[in-house]
Amino acid sequence: MRPIWRCSVKPASPFLEMETTPRVAVMFDGVSLDLPEGANLAAALLAAGVEVFRHTPVSGAPRAPFCMMGACFDCLVEIDGVVRQACMIEVSKGLQISKPHEADHAEP
């Protein structure tokens, strides 16, 4: 189910047709995604349909990008073992992205 606003957007957007950026493969949570190289990672993941970037460490609530400008820390992802803000990173080939701290919960 998509948010309603997407249904109201004309699918024949000229911007979608104009995209010429080459796509590169990244891994997110075990799934391979082809994202536009150099794009904002948070935006690219959202556009690729990723709606849950992580779960909060205390209550386990789902989280996704909110401010898109580096202030809210809601878009955190883990890249090569380091927790980073997805909205402050550009897409590059071969990024290994996972949901942060998911492994910590698996510990006894």
Add this chain to the structure above:
Amino acid sequence: METDYAIIGGGVVGLSVAWGLLKRGLTVTVLDGEDGSFRASRGNFGLVWVQSKGMDQPRYAKWSQQSAAIWAEFAEELGHNTGQAVPLEQKGGYDFHFSEETLEATVAKYEALKAKLGGDYPYEVLGHNALRKEEPHIGPKVVGAILHHQDGHANPLKLLKSLAADVRRMGGRVLTGKTVTDVAKPDGFRVTCADGTVVSAGKVILSAGLGAAVLGPKMGFEAPVRPQRGQVLITEKLPKLINRPSLIARQVDEGGIQIGATNEEVGTDDRVTQPGLSGLAAEAIAAYPALAKAQLVRSWGALRVLSPDGLPIYQESPEMPGAYLVTCHSGITLAAAHARFLPDWLEGTGDAPDLEVFSEARFAVS
């Protein structure tokens, strides 16, 4: 008279006293400062702390213990009244040591204080291995810790929010954006603000933090308070890493790890500095190496309100009877005592706590 009490300063100290007075059916008007005022209530570390306080003055240790003992019930009442819970955890806290020498020296001081307190000073010394059982993430450089069972920590911002809400709920008048410029006592008190507001009151409490240094002398107090900067850091929200708070780090109820704090005599400069923050981070990583991978979300500086000996000041003005100076460094720890016990002192009832050692007489030049 508009109000029984005018309270100058709407931080945790002023609001705690206001709350206690309102509970007794008295009327209060709280005059809170400007956006640019120094606000220790919004920048502090949030400990409800007993150990190391009053090493040279057992009455201060006892006063901290008295407050810590009733804090849970105080927080519970605030949460119940407002629907805004005040997260509190009191299952002990640590003083970490990176050398045997400092650990032994501190234990010797605690033993001396414990004797003066009639044995009521429940702490234990944990060697590295015993500490590791309590704190699995502790680093190898920590040789041991003093675990004091009366220590704990709270969410200080939620305390402030809940207190402010409950003071208003009980009919307290809170005026914000007020800079008090003058206090006069022609008959009753007249408190004048920069914007022309005048409040007439039966009694006045000066709980304006660092603002007391300016206003205090006009009201007959010495008010020798000075700023001391503390820089702090907070991380992203993390899974449980730290079980009990210390002066170095604590994991707050929301998951973030707050790392503290510098002690700097830099006047009223409340900025952060790169060396200050780097030093804090290094110390925190020495205590909990896993923090090296944590992302920092924010840093800030705030100014402590310190008297020359670090103890609170509770003093009625000799020049203006009915005006009281209430100021302290540990407004969070002492919030419960201020709410429950200070009203008896202010009203002069038979249940008034003995606060003699906290008077300004101790600053007299001998």
